[in-house]
Amino acid sequence: MQAVGFHEHGPIENYELLRVDRPTAGPEEVLIDVKASALNYMDLFAVRELDHYVPGYPFWTGGDVAGTVADAGESVTAWEEGDRVLVNPYLSCRSCPACERGEHLSCPDFEMLGEMRRGGHAEFVAVPAHALIPVPDDVSLETACAVPTAGGTAWRALATRGDLRPTEEALIVGATGGVGTFAVQIADAVFNVDTLYATTSTEAKAEFLRDLGVDHVINYVEESFSKRIWELTGETGVDAVYNCVGGPTWTDSMRSLRDGGRLITSGATAGPNPETELRLLFIRQLDLVGSSGALPHELEELCGYVWDGTIEPVIQETYPLSEYDTAFRKMDDRELYGKVLFVQD
Numbered sequence: 001m002q003a004v005g006f007h008e009h010g011p012i013e014n015y016e017l018l019r020v021d022r023p024t025a026g027p028e029e030v031l032i033d034v035k036a037s038a039l040n041y042m043d044l045f046a047v048r049e050l051d052h053y054v055p056g057y058p059f060w061t062g063g064d065v066a067g068t069v070a071d072a073g074e075s076v077t078a079w080e081e082g083d084r085v086l087v088n089p090y091l092s093c094r095s096c097p098a099c100e101r102g103e104h105l106s107c108p109d110f111e112m113l114g115e116m117r118r119g120g121h122a123e124f125v126a127v128p129a130h131a132l133i134p135v136p137d138d139v140s141l142e143t144a145c146a147v148p149t150a151g152g153t154a155w156r157a158l159a160t161r162g163d164l165r166p167t168e169e170a171l172i173v174g175a176t177g178g179v180g181t182f183a184v185q186i187a188d189a190v191f192n193v194d195t196l197y198a199t200t201s202t203e204a205k206a207e208f209l210r211d212l213g214v215d216h217v218i219n220y221v222e223e224s225f226s227k228r229i230w231e232l233t234g235e236t237g238v239d240a241v242y243n244c245v246g247g248p249t250w251t252d253s254m255r256s257l258r259d260g261g262r263l264i265t266s267g268a269t270a271g272p273n274p275e276t277e278l279r280l281l282f283i284r285q286l287d288l289v290g291s292s293g294a295l296p297h298e299l300e301e302l303c304g305y306v307w308d309g310t311i312e313p314v315i316q317e318t319y320p321l322s323e324y325d326t327a328f329r330k331m332d333d334r335e336l337y338g339k340v341l342f343v344q345d
């Protein structure tokens with residue numbers, strides 16, 4: 001089968017269209033005929049620096065996968081050929097003490113599909129049967145595959161770890177990415193926050209964010225976003241900032257918070273070791289909240305909002321596997337907003 005992956009770590013040019021053996025389903029696994037898989041910034045990190053995770057070469061990425069069941073292992077009774085399914089890429093064993101306490105992300109056997117285990121930017125992928133989520137007939141597999149990594153991360157960060165509330169004012173930094181666009185919709189359409197602010201880097205992206213439901217968009221290339229937030233909030237600051245960018249946006253995010261506000265992070269696209277300002281942290285008595293991935297019930301909760309149309313994943317472009325080069329380059333050049341997918345017949 002075809003798969004988009006690499007033979008060694010390095011620049012994104014190392015990605016190639018591989019010819020590899022089709023995987024087979026183990027006794028408790030299901031083989032998925034992949035119809036759509038979503039790109040994530042993780043695909044770029046995976047080839048550049050995540051060599052410690054990769055089990056061997058060639059390796060192919062792709063955590064977010066939707067398709068139909070092609071085959072099921074001998075112990076699998078819940079799924080049959082042709083079922084339309086989405087894969088939860090946060091693979092945990094579901095039976096160890098950590099999983100039984102509901103701490104699936106701390107499972108000793110935890111694997112992120114497409115990062116620690118060969119993924120679904122391929123014609124077929126084999127995954128544990130318990131990782132499947134049924135996709136309703138009226139929801140496209142493209143829409144479904146856009147959800148797990150970006151949406152699940154934003155959901156856990158805002159709903160669970162960040163404890164966002166309707167009376168609050170929130171700021172999403174770098175809001176046009178996959179995580180960012182889900183964060184905007186979660187804050188706006190699910191939590192109905194009082195005022196939603198967002199930063200982005202171009203006027204075209206700003207227009208898109210206004211249409212998506214952001215009340216005030218700030219172009220953080222042209223002006224200091226913390227100064228603008230300060231003006232717009234009457235010099236009080238916002239209750240919560242969600243920042244997956246890191247780098248030069250970190251201290252400005254702290255400056256944008258009210259006393260007692262929360263800075264929530266689950267990513268560091270522009271750098272993991274930003275300058276910080278400890279005086280802001282203690283004088284304003286800020287809370288720093290880390291969040292990663294999503295628990296099974298959190299992803300299912302989010303899927304409910306997607307299936308009923310409350311949240312409509314933003315899918316900007318789709319490509320065949322053979323055009324992986326254009327897709328990854330555009331993502332790296334920050335030309336995109338929302339999600340980009342590989343789609344197969």
Ligand SMILES: NC(=O)c1ccc[n+]([C@@H]2O[C@H](COP(=O)([O-])OP(=O)(O)OC[C@H]3O[C@@H](n4cnc5c(N)ncnc54)[C@H](OP(=O)(O)O)[C@@H]3O)[C@@H](O)[C@H]2O)c1
Pocket residue numbers: 039040041042045149150153174175176177178179180199200201202205244245266267268269270291292293294331332334336337338
């Ligand atoms: N911990 C987890 O479980 C988890 C899960 C998913 C993602 N993440 C992390 O979250 C971050 C966002 O992921 P994503 O898939 O949403 O990425 P994405 O779709 O590529 O979006 C990244 C966005 O960040 C903004 N940005 C700001 N500075 C940037 C820079 N120097 N280079 C590139 N983009 C920059 C851009 O938006 P503007 O032009 O609007 O600024 C861009 O659209 C990544 O760091 C990813 O690794 C973590």
Ligand SMILES: [Zn+2]
Pocket residue numbers: 092093094095096097098099104107108109
């Ligand atoms: Zn476990």
